[in-house]
Amino acid sequence: METTLKECPVCRSKASCFPESQHDSVFYDCPVCGRYEFTLNGFRIQHNSHLASYLYYNRFKGGLMHPEYRYHTTMKKELCDTYKRNFEDGDITNGHPVHVDDDIINNWYPKSFSERIDFILLRISSLAKHIGQPVKFDNQEMFSLLFVDRKELLDDSAFPQKDGPTWREDKDCILEADYVLDYLKESGYVKDYLHLRSETGVELTLTPKGYARVDELQKNTSYGRNVLVAMKFGEDTLTLREAIRKGVDDAGYHAVFIDEVEHIDFITPELLKHIRDSKFVVVDLTHQNNGAYFEEGYAMGLGKPVIQLCRDGVKLHFDIAQKNTIMWKTEDDIPVKLTNRIKATID
Numbered sequence: 001m002e003t004t005l006k007e008c009p010v011c012r013s014k015a016s017c018f019p020e021s022q023h024d025s026v027f028y029d030c031p032v033c034g035r036y037e038f039t040l041n042g043f044r045i046q047h048n049s050h051l052a053s054y055l056y057y058n059r060f061k062g063g064l065m066h067p068e069y070r071y072h073t074t075m076k077k078e079l080c081d082t083y084k085r086n087f088e089d090g091d092i093t094n095g096h097p098v099h100v101d102d103d104i105i106n107n108w109y110p111k112s113f114s115e116r117i118d119f120i121l122l123r124i125s126s127l128a129k130h131i132g133q134p135v136k137f138d139n140q141e142m143f144s145l146l147f148v149d150r151k152e153l154l155d156d157s158a159f160p161q162k163d164g165p166t167w168r169e170d171k172d173c174i175l176e177a178d179y180v181l182d183y184l185k186e187s188g189y190v191k192d193y194l195h196l197r198s199e200t201g202v203e204l205t206l207t208p209k210g211y212a213r214v215d216e217l218q219k220n221t222s223y224g225r226n227v228l229v230a231m232k233f234g235e236d237t238l239t240l241r242e243a244i245r246k247g248v249d250d251a252g253y254h255a256v257f258i259d260e261v262e263h264i265d266f267i268t269p270e271l272l273k274h275i276r277d278s279k280f281v282v283v284d285l286t287h288q289n290n291g292a293y294f295e296e297g298y299a300m301g302l303g304k305p306v307i308q309l310c311r312d313g314v315k316l317h318f319d320i321a322q323k324n325t326i327m328w329k330t331e332d333d334i335p336v337k338l339t340n341r342i343k344a345t346i347d
């Protein structure tokens, strides 16, 4: 495949570009945004001013030691699912696509200034290999980290634009970045930063107060998009699993099935960690297995919202029978009901 070095259409860094005529798509590998693909039908999403931060915070970066097959793509969800299944079956031709659209981006995007600050602190902490280690960000990385919009916000009527998005002037972006950096410094979360020059970005070090905030956030995290699903696993529940996955995905979250993450038969610290890291938990009680009841109880103890599902006709344990439950007759009922419930009770 022919590679050229081009300006990343999301963040303006120099990125490797692979035109792929077969799928009418262009693939980029950007040092800031990671691996992603734009397809023709995804043209509109390039204008989403939150895309740069979304890709930066969720990026897939290749490396020599760990080949990376995942990439963000604007291809249609159905095609994405097919490629993903092929990949899981061992056919790596199309890699492991991860669907992205406006709903997913907007669901993820921090809803307030303080939430932005929390995302930034968590990110700096995850990038620092050792406590107190300064982390360097070049200019474009800094803008994405600090949620500085690269493009002018436009109202919907302006789409589609012939000339592509309107980039904000660098000096405006820097002004906004400085505003956030000043706040981080004045609130005592980062050490006096070294803001050398616009071209060279910034170097940030968390203070003990910054780490204390990170600890607090990690304890009761509701910041990821991950959602643990507790249910009976096995051949007989594959349809149920996919129906739940679709319902969670369509609401803009990511369903985590513990058996896909690791092979376990019992409750492990990893499982508990996945529950703690979930914004909420989905439990299907149809098969009345102890694991699902346990996981629900643990999540409830942590104050996490729990969404219960159960096949119509199955009698629930009395402790949780009063709890509002999505009753389903066939698996086809699940995706829409589950998506609606998430949107009504979580978002």
Ligand SMILES: [Zn+2]
Pocket (backbone or CB within 6 Å): 008, 009, 010, 011, 012, 013, 015, 030, 031, 032, 033, 034
């Ligand atoms: Zn980029």
